[in-house]
Amino acid sequence: MKQKAGWPALVFLAPALVIYTAFSAWPLLATLRLGLYGTDDVGHVSFVGLDNFRKLLFDEHWFGAFRNAMVDNVEFFAIHTLVQNPVALLLAALLSLRGVRGAAAYRTVLFLPTLLSVVIIGFTWQLILSPLWGVSEKLMTLVGLGEHFGPWLGQEETALRTIALISVWQFVGIPMMLIYAALIAIPEEVVEAAAVEGAGAWRIFWSIRLPLILPTLGLVNILTFVGNFNAFDLIYAVKGALAGPNFSTDLLGTLFYRTFFGYQSETGSATMGAALATLMFLVILSGVGLYFLVIQRRLQRIAS
Amino acid sequence: MARLELSNLSKSYGSSQVLHDIDLVVADGELVVLVGPSGCGKSTLLRMICGLEDITEGEMRIDGERVNDLPPARRGIAMVFQSYALYPHMTVRANMAFGLKIHGADKAQRAARVLAAAKALHIDHLLDRRPRELSGGQRQRVAIGRAIVREPRLFLFDEPLSNLDAALRVKTRIELARLHRELAATMVYVTHDQVEAMTLGDRIVVMHEGRIQQAGTPLELYEHPANRFVASFIGSPTLNLVPATTQACSSAGARLEVHAGCVVDVAVDGASLLPGQAVEIGIRPEHLRVADGNMSAAGIRFGGEITLIEQLGESHLVYLRCADGLELVSRASGHTRLRVGDRIALEADPGTLHVFDARGAACVRRR
Amino acid sequence: MSRHPIRASALGRSALVHLTLGGYCLLVLCPILLVLLNSFKSRAGIFDDPLGLPTTATLSLAGYGKVLGDAAVGHMFVNSAIVTGVSLAAILLLGAMAAWALTEYGFFGNRLLALFLAFGIMVPIRLGSVAILQEMVALDLVNTLTALVLVYIAQGLPLAVMILSEFVGQVPQELKDAARCDGVGEYRIFFQVVLPLIRPAVATVAVFTMVPIWNDLWFPLILAPSEQTQTITLGVQQFVGQFATDWNAVLAALSLAVLPILVLYAVFSRQLIRGITAGAVK
Numbered sequence: 012m013k014q015k016a017g018w019p020a021l022v023f024l025a026p027a028l029v030i031y032t033a034f035s036a037w038p039l040l041a042t043l044r045l046g047l048y049g050t051d052d053v054g055h056v057s058f059v060g061l062d063n064f065r066k067l068l069f070d071e072h073w074f075g076a077f078r079n080a081m082v083d084n085v086e087f088f089a090i091h092t093l094v095q096n097p098v099a100l101l102l103a104a105l106l107s108l109r110g111v112r113g114a115a116a117y118r119t120v121l122f123l124p125t126l127l128s129v130v131i132i133g134f135t136w137q138l139i140l141s142p143l144w145g146v147s148e149k150l151m152t153l154v155g156l157g158e159h160f161g162p163w164l165g166q167e168e169t170a171l172r173t174i175a176l177i178s179v180w181q182f183v184g185i186p187m188m189l190i191y192a193a194l195i196a197i198p199e200e201v202v203e204a205a206a207v208e209g210a211g212a213w214r215i216f217w218s219i220r221l222p223l224i225l226p227t228l229g230l231v232n233i234l235t236f237v238g239n240f241n242a243f244d245l246i247y248a249v250k251g252a253l254a255g256p257n258f259s260t261d262l263l264g265t266l267f268y269r270t271f272f273g274y275q276s277e278t279g280s281a282t283m284g285a286a287l288a289t290l291m292f293l294v295i296l297s298g299v300g301l302y303f304l305v306i307q308r309r310l311q312r313i314a315s
Numbered sequence: 316m317a318r319l320e321l322s323n324l325s326k327s328y329g330s331s332q333v334l335h336d337i338d339l340v341v342a343d344g345e346l347v348v349l350v351g352p353s354g355c356g357k358s359t360l361l362r363m364i365c366g367l368e369d370i371t372e373g374e375m376r377i378d379g380e381r382v383n384d385l386p387p388a389r390r391g392i393a394m395v396f397q398s399y400a401l402y403p404h405m406t407v408r409a410n411m412a413f414g415l416k417i418h419g420a421d422k423a424q425r426a427a428r429v430l431a432a433a434k435a436l437h438i439d440h441l442l443d444r445r446p447r448e449l450s451g452g453q454r455q456r457v458a459i460g461r462a463i464v465r466e467p468r469l470f471l472f473d474e475p476l477s478n479l480d481a482a483l484r485v486k487t488r489i490e491l492a493r494l495h496r497e498l499a500a501t502m503v504y505v506t507h508d509q510v511e512a513m514t515l516g517d518r519i520v521v522m523h524e525g526r527i528q529q530a531g532t533p534l535e536l537y538e539h540p541a542n543r544f545v546a547s548f549i550g551s552p553t554l555n556l557v558p559a560t561t562q563a564c565s566s567a568g569a570r571l572e573v574h575a576g577c578v579v580d581v582a583v584d585g586a587s588l589l590p591g592q593a594v595e596i597g598i599r600p601e602h603l604r605v606a607d608g609n610m611s612a613a614g615i616r617f618g619g620e621i622t623l624i625e626q627l628g629e630s631h632l633v634y635l636r637c638a639d640g641l642e643l644v645s646r647a648s649g650h651t652r653l654r655v656g657d658r659i660a661l662e663a664d665p666g667t668l669h670v671f672d673a674r675g676a677a678c679v680r681r682r
Numbered sequence: 683m684s685r686h687p688i689r690a691s692a693l694g695r696s697a698l699v700h701l702t703l704g705g706y707c708l709l710v711l712c713p714i715l716l717v718l719l720n721s722f723k724s725r726a727g728i729f730d731d732p733l734g735l736p737t738t739a740t741l742s743l744a745g746y747g748k749v750l751g752d753a754a755v756g757h758m759f760v761n762s763a764i765v766t767g768v769s770l771a772a773i774l775l776l777g778a779m780a781a782w783a784l785t786e787y788g789f790f791g792n793r794l795l796a797l798f799l800a801f802g803i804m805v806p807i808r809l810g811s812v813a814i815l816q817e818m819v820a821l822d823l824v825n826t827l828t829a830l831v832l833v834y835i836a837q838g839l840p841l842a843v844m845i846l847s848e849f850v851g852q853v854p855q856e857l858k859d860a861a862r863c864d865g866v867g868e869y870r871i872f873f874q875v876v877l878p879l880i881r882p883a884v885a886t887v888a889v890f891t892m893v894p895i896w897n898d899l900w901f902p903l904i905l906a907p908s909e910q911t912q913t914i915t916l917g918v919q920q921f922v923g924q925f926a927t928d929w930n931a932v933l934a935a936l937s938l939a940v941l942p943i944l945v946l947y948a949v950f951s952r953q954l955i956r957g958i959t960a961g962a963v964k
Contacts, residue, residue: 016789019868027780027839028795034836035802038810038817045812102706105699112700119951120707123714126943128897130919131936135713138933144729146716180709200400203367208414208465209388218413222404233804241806244899248919264808271812272904281812288809299804 043292045285056282063286077287079258080266081294083171087262088239090175091182096231098179099186104216106187107194118191125184133248136177140164164249167259174260178245182238186231193227194220233302240295243268263291317378317391317468317501318343319364324373326359326525333359334525337373346495346502347530348516350509351548355522357505358473364503365394365471377468388417393462394471397478399454401446407433407457408442414465432460435497452483459491463498470502476511488514509549513537521545539682543675546597552632554669555603555643557596557617564588569670569678571596574639579615583670583678597669600632603645605653606660616662617643621655635661714940721745721933728929745934749921754909755938758917765827765913766895769834773891774884776835777842781850782872784843786858796847802840807833811904818905825908833901838891845890849883850876896943914939 049059066073102121106114124132139146140163148160163169197220205219243264246254252269254261267287273279324337334356341347349357362368364375366387375382382390393414402410411432412425420428433439436456446454455475462470475491476484492515495502506512512519513533520530521544528548529541540546547553559571562578564585571594572578581596588594596615606616619637633645633653645661653659670678720728724742749755784796807814814833815824823829853876861871902916912920918939922932 014787016787017868019872020783020787020789022869023779023783023872024795027776027799027843030776030832030835031799031802031839034814034817034832035807035810035839036798038813039805039807040810041813041816042810098706102703105703108699111696111703117703117707119947120710121703122951123944123947124710126893126897126947127714128915128918128939128943129899130915130922131717131939134922134932134936135717138929139713139716144929198398198400200396200398201402204394204396204400204461205402205413207365207367207387207392207394208461209417210413214417219402237804237806241808243808244897247899247903251923281816285812288812292805292809295805295809 039292042285042288045282046287046289048282048285050280050282059282063283064290066283067286067290073283076258076261076266077290080261080263083260084240084242084262086171087175087178087242088236090172091179091235091239092232094176095179095183096186096228096235099183099231100190100228102183102187103190103194104220106191118188121187122184124181127181129181129244129248132177132181133245136180137164137249140173165256167256170250170256171260174245174249177249178242181245186235189227189231190224193224197223229302229306233299236298236302237295240264240291240298263287263294267291319469319501319503320374320376320379321364322374322376324360324363324375325371326356326363326368327371332371332525334363337527339520339527339530341501341503344499344501345517346504346515348504348506348512348519349522350506350512350516350519351522351528353507354524356525357507357522360522361394361471361473361503361505364469365392366390391468392471393465393467393469394473395455395458395462395475397474399446399458399478401454401457401461403446406443406445407438407449407460410446410457411461411464414461418465428464428466429460432463435463435494436460451479452487455479455487459494463494468501470500472502472504474506475504476506476508484511491515509551513549521548523548539680540597540669540677542677543595543597543671546669546671546677550599550601552600552644552646555598555600556671557598557641557643559594559596561585561588561590561592561594563590569594571670573615577615579665579668580613581665581668581670581678582681584681585670585678588672588678593673595671597671598643598663598667600644600646602663602667603643603661604647604663605633605645605651606662613665614662615665615668616660617641618658618660619643621653621657621659624651624653624655626650633659633661635659717933717940718937721930721937723930725930728933742930745928745930745932746938748928748931749934749938752921754912754917755914758912758914761827761911762896762914765830765834766892768827768831769838769895770888770892772831772835773838773842774887777839777887778846778850778877778880778884779872780839781843781846782876785847785851796843799840799843802836803844807837808900811900815904823905825906825911827906827911829905830901830911830913833905834895834898838895841890842887845887846880846883849880853879 046063047058047060048056049062050056067077068074105111106118111117138144142148142160142162151160161169163173202215202219205215210218240262241264242262246260246262246265247268250260252265252272252274254265267284269279270287271279271281271284319339319341321337321339324334325332326334337360339347349360351357359368363370366382366385370383377390377392387394402413405413408429411429415425415428429442430439433442436459438453438456438460441449441453441457446457449457455478458475472491476487479487488511494500495515504515513536516533518530518532519536521528521536523544529536529545531539536545536549540549543556547556557573559573562570562572564570566584566586568580568582569585569588570578570580573596579596598615617635617637619635619641621633622636622642623632623634625632625634630646630648631651633647633651635643635645637643643661669680672678722741722743724744727742780799784792784799818824818829821829823832857875857879858871861875866875896913897915898913899915899919902911902913906912907916918935921935
């Protein structure tokens with residue numbers, strides 16, 4: 012039922028399109044292009060082709076940093092996939108059950124951390140986990156796990172994992188809400204029919220509910236992927252741009268920031284930053300592309 | 316097959332009671348239709364029989380076994396939902412086999428039973444399709460097939476035809492009747508459509524405001540409605556109601572004055588009536604015919620002006636307005652030459668009249 | 683309606699359900715409560731008895747004094763409010779207009795443009811930061827709130843257009859036809875017929891858009907880090923970094939930052955959640 016387009020259509024569409032193109036689409040393309048340029052020591056910018064990428068992927072110094080950030084990012088994503096999404100699924104499944112008293116209250120509370128600024132969250136957890144303050148140590152001793160406490164945020168081996176879990180704590184609300192919405196969209200009569208046929212709660216969940224929310228689960232995964240590979244704020248809030256200790260919490264986002272703005276002795280390089288951004292873009296694009304081309308279609312077919 | 320007994324059943328949600336004192340026995344192999352307007356409680360009652368709603372008070376027995384606290388699966392019932400409630404992500408075959416799988420039937424058994432049911436319902440060529448690829452009528456058969464396959468003691472149908480178009484509805488109605496005969500199954504069927512009820516049911520249970528108004532065979536409900544509600548509910552157009560006053564009553568009959576000069580003797584049990592009481596006479600449109608001078612003096616007669624004529628082809632309806640404002644509908648077969656504005660008289664035999672007292676209860680008619 | 687088709691052990695399940703949900707709620711609330719409670723304590727109180735409520739001995743508002751005394755805090759709040767408010771208004775208006783244009787009118791490249799916009803949902807705008815900064819330098823908008831507003835509009839438009847398109851598409855055709863038959867102009871139809879009808883969608887979009895803008899650290903850091911233009915999020919970050927050892931002040935600052943959100947959330951939570959569950963699953 013499309014109306015014929017005239018001047019009004021243009022007027023309606025133009026402002027949004029202009030701003031979006033000017034400040035989102037074009038900068039992205041410009042960045043991709045800028046990655047093909049190099050800055051020499053006096054700040055002179057010239058075309059260098061794929062030189063930046065060569066540096067990033069083969070130069071010991073650059074590649075080391077890139078690989079480190081990449082590996083960290085993958086671990087970051089893995090923890091979210093293994094912890095955040097199953098927890099979100101569990102909470103959403105429980106909330107969508109019939110007759111749970113106070114479900115609305117639970118929902119409200121559980122969604123709260125998503126609204127808090129990363130600064131608040133980062134610092135709050137820093138305080139809580141701080142060995143100086145001793146709150147978590149006290150709590151763990153209460154439960155008998157006192158000896159397992161350690162300055163996790165400050166240790167190379169555990170820092171990233173800890174920050175990832177803090178991030179999970181913050182963001183569980185969003186996949187929880189999305190999955191919850193998908194669960195309550197399942198027609199009640201379909202679940203009743205299964206119950207009448209003798210399906211118990213477990214079977215209803217596995218055979219009826221889960222298959223029908225697979226597309227949403229896929230969406231949640233891809234959103235997590237994009238979010239994780241773009242992550243910066245929490246690391247910055249907790250560890251600063253240096254992503255210590257010893258770069259063990261470095262993600263692509265923080266590496267990008269440092270490359271772009273420089274840190275300590277090393278000056279920032281817009282061109283190298285642009286090249287790095289291009290690589291990040293390719294990583295994200297391939298993930299998203301893979302999802303849409305392969306997984307999403309299959310999930311839709313199963314679920315409908 | 317099974318016998319269903321409901322004793323003194325009632326249902327409340329918190330402080331509001333929606334079903335009152337339901338007593339009903341469904342005999343083995345019977346098809347009982349629960350019928351009534353929206354909100355009368357028929358769907359709630361069906362869901363209670365199914366086990367999807369708790370029973371607040373009373374007892375329910377299937378084949379003598381008390382099932383109040385049994386979950387649906389253990390009652391030996393199968394339900395066909397109004398929206399069919401097919402599992403959208405499974406093929407027709409998987410849909411039909413689901414219940415069997417849960418009860419532990421092995422692959423061969425499942426395949427055999429699914430195929431047999433599918434053949435009986437003419438959907439065997441659809442077994443590998445998904446619900447979204449099927450038409451409404453096909454989906455409904457799958458829903459029925461899903462129920463048949465489990466060989467339940469009791470079949471429950473929740474307004475299965477309401478989502479189909481008119482032509483398909485008639486066709487499917489006939490198929491359901493055939494199915495009932497073939498399976499010799501006990502069925503409880505809910506609908507708001509009284510034509511469906513009259514044609515399908517071995518017995519009909521008319522419900523209103525949470526109570527059973529009357530339970531009986533279609534003919535019984537037609538000929539001997541227990542109250543004004545049942546009389547009005549059965550039959551289309553609705554039966555005509557004419558106010559009257561009692562003159563003399565006995566258990567053999569009642570003499571009623573309809574309007575000045577028109578007195579009629581109706582063969583009903585008027586023992587509970589007193590002279591001078593206000594009552595209502597019910598006349599079905601098909602019993603009201605245009606006066607042709609052949610009626611005996613004992614009949615009832617109304618004169619007035621035609622306000623509307625509806626020609627339906629095989630029958631026609633004449634709407635009459637009398638001088639005192641009374642509006643009547645008459646139905647007769649074939650066409651008519653009458654026109655709007657014509658002044659005519661309608662008459663009915665006293666043997667076809669129903670009498671209802673002030674509370675709406677019917678006076679028992681002589682059989 | 684109460685439906686318990688599986689009645690046996692429904693009670694037991696209930697206990698387990700509440701244990702799990704309640705347990706996680708505890709996990710959510712404890713950190714926040716800890717911060718709030720301890721912000722009202724003196725330094726000694728914070729260290730000696732972090733888990734306890736402030737007693738008469740430990741009650742102290744010194745932290746708040748320090749934070750509130752810092753006049754910049756109010757200014758930062760205003761900055762955040764301006765940036766978030768203006769961006770949100772623009773996103774809603776321009777987004778609705780674009781959604782309307784894309785769903786209502788058929789023209790060449792319609793679907794392509796929609797895809798172009800949708801692309802922005804998946805690809806993070808931050809990746810273009812290098813070029814964005816260069817643009818702002820060229821436009822002389824560095825360290826202005828305008829720069830932030832423009833970027834946030836560009837960031838929020840794709841999702842807004844997608845969600846609003848769904849709702850705009852549901853406006854009954856009869857309404858539009860009737861208006862057109864009456865000779866009502868296209869602009870009038872949009873502002874007076876369509877916009878009022880998509881109000882629930884507007885709430886959903888507002889939620890998804892407002893929170894990331896208010897809480898954003900990246901763009902204020904890159905585009906507008908000056909004292910004049912600091913947002914409250916950036917400001918608290920700097921403040922906390924500065925006073926790292928002054929626990930009093932830090933906790934007070936955090937509490938102050940949390941409070942407005944908690945209050946707003948308590949007031950609007952029902953609409954918020956309804957909006958999300960209604961519109962988000964697409």
